[in-house]
Amino acid sequence: MATAHEPQRVSAAEFIRSFANWRLQAARKPVVVTHHGKDAHVLISLDDYRRLDGEHGTDAASAGKLQDSLAALVEWVRDGAIIIDRQWCILSINPVASDMLERTAAALIGENLAHVLPQLDESLLFQRIIRLIDHRERFSGDVPGILRPRQWLRVDLVPLPVGGAILLRDVSEAMEGVAAGDMRYALATAIDVDGGVGHARLSVRETIDAANETLTAMVGVDAAAIQRVRFSALLALGQRAAFSEALEAVFRGGDPVRILSQVVTREGVALDVALSIAEVRGAYASEGAVVLVTRRLAT
Numbered sequence: 484m485a486t487a488h489e490p491q492r493v494s495a496a497e498f499i500r501s502f503a504n505w506r507l508q509a510a511r512k513p514v515v516v517t518h519h520g521k522d523a524h525v526l527i528s529l530d531d532y533r534r535l536d537g538e539h540g541t542d543a544a545s546a547g548k549l550q551d552s553l554a555a556l557v558e559w560v561r562d563g564a565i566i567i568d569r570q571w572c573i574l575s576i577n578p579v580a581s582d583m584l585e586r587t588a589a590a591l592i593g594e595n596l597a598h599v600l601p602q603l604d605e606s607l608l609f610q611r612i613i614r615l616i617d618h619r620e621r622f623s624g625d626v627p628g629i630l631r632p633r634q635w636l637r638v639d640l641v642p643l644p645v646g647g648a649i650l651l652r653d654v655s656e657a658m659e660g661v662a663a664g665d666m667r668y669a670l671a672t673a674i675d676v677d678g679g680v681g682h683a684r685l686s687v688r689e690t691i692d693a694a695n696e697t698l699t700a701m702v703g704v705d706a707a708a709i710q711r712v713r714f715s716a717l718l719a720l721g722q723r724a725a726f727s728e729a730l731e732a733v734f735r736g737g738d739p740v741r742i743l744s745q746v747v748t749r750e751g752v753a754l755d756v757a758l759s760i761a762e763v764r765g766a767y768a769s770e771g772a773v774v775l776v777t778r779r780l781a782t
Contacts, residue, residue, distance in 0.1 A: 490512060490513040490514065490515045490525070491508055491512065491513075491514050491515065492514075492515045492516075492517055492522070493505060493514060493515070493516060493517070494516075494517050494518075495516055495517065495518050495523070498514075498516045498526075505526065506526070509526040509527055509528055510528050513525050513526065513527045513531075514526040514527075561579070562579060562637075562639075562650045562651055562652045563577065563579040563580030563582075563583045563650065563651035563652070564576070564577045564579070564580055564648060564649070564650055564651075565580050565596070565648070565649040565651070566643065566645065566646070566647075566648050566649075567596050567612075567616075567646045567647055567648075567649065568645050568646040569616050569645075569646045570595075570646075571595050571596045571597055571612070571616070571646075572593060572594070572595055572596075573591050573592055573593065573594050573595075573596055573599065574592065574645060574646070575592065576588050576591050576592065579651075580651060583630055583651060583653070584599065584600075584630065586599075596612070596649075597609075600629060600630070602628060602629055602630070603629070606626060606628070606629060607626070608626050608629060608638060611638075611640055612640065612647070612649070615640045615641075615642060615647040616646055616647055619642035620640075620642070621639075621640055621641060621642065622638070622639070622640040623637075623638070623639045623640070624637075624638060625637055625638075625654060626638050629651075633655070634653065634655050635653070635654050635655045636651050636652065636653060636654065637651070637652040637653075637654045638650070638651060679697065679777070679778070680697060680775055680776070680777050681694070681695060681697040681698025681699075681701050681775070681776035681777075682694070682695050682697075682698060682773060682774065682775050682776065683695075683698055683714060683773070683774050683776070684763070684771060684772075684773055685714055685730075685771045685772045685773070685774060686771045687734070687769055687770070687771050688713075689713050689714055689715065689727070689730060690711050690712065690713055690714075691709050691710055691711065691712050691713075691714055692710070692771065693706070693710070694706055694709055694710075697776075698776055701746060701748070701754065701776065701778075702717055702746060702747075702748055702749060703748045703749030703750065704749055714726070714774060715727055717746055717747065718744055718745060718746060718747065719744070719745040719746075719747050719753050722744040722745050725742060725744065726742065726744060726758065729742045729758070729760055730760055730772060733760050733761065733762050733772055734762060734769055734772070737762055737764070739759065739760060739761040739762070740759075740760045741757060741758065741759045741760070742757070742758050742760075743755070743756075743757055743758075743779070744756055744757070744758050746776065754778060755778070755779040756776050756777060756778055756779060757776075757777050757779055758774055758775070758776060759774070759775040759777075760772055760773075760774050761773050
């Protein structure tokens with residue numbers, strides 16, 4: 484296609500009057516049709532159009548180069564990557580995706596994706612891939628059970644000239660973390676509803692970040708009054724050293740600890756309690772601890 488030269492321009496009126504002439508001109512180089520002085524349409528030859536559109540007129544060498552380029556690209560993607568054509572045939576697959584499917588790339592290339600993953604028939608992802616191929620519609624979301632039960636995959640669908648790319652990342656651990664977080668939140672809510680267990684969130688310096696109503700009522704103060712106060716300050720003087728040692732042991736070893744102690748109320752009354760201490764561990768370091776406070780009945 485003669486794209487290196489400046490295209491010819493003609494007004495819409497002149498183009499209509501001399502269509503036969505401009506059709507012949509377009510066989511040599513593009514003809515730009517203007518409307519009110521602005522470029523509006525381009526007339527090009529059928530061969531040039533096929534090369535641009537990627538239809539069957541595209542030569543096999545160009546198609547092969549495109550496929551080779553895609554194959555080289557997906558090798559560098561850290562997620563699992565599968566390239567399919569418009570008939571769902573697998574054109575390329577990287578080692579990460581091969582490991583996920585537990586089959587070699589050589590055995591997968593040329594196979595139909597629906598045959599390789601029969602679980603797609605029962606998944607909403609099936610319709611998403613149809614829309615990817617037919618309407619070039621992108622998708623990104625977490626999908627369960629595509630490869631194996633109880634496994635969650637982060638799936639990204641990206642349209643490509645040859646068809647589409649399917650990017651896969653195993654996010655099962657993250658989803659389990661979310662579920663565990665929901666369970667912990669529900670447990671803390673249940674403890675608060677019960678009303679018999681006090682609890683406090685401590686920083687790594689032992690200061691109180693937050694406390695529930697049961698604990699503040701036990702001590703006889705409001706939540707704001709004990710924020711940033713060292714938890715050991717709530718205990719009887721003779722019990723403070725034992726608590727500090729127990730907390731240090733939790734931070735040092737990571738194992739929870741339960742000790743017997745005494746909480747002193749605002750009126751100076753010592754209440755016998757049991758303290759259960761567990762570390763709050765972040766991704767890289769300790770973020771503090773949680774202390775559960777339960778009353779001990781007199782024996």
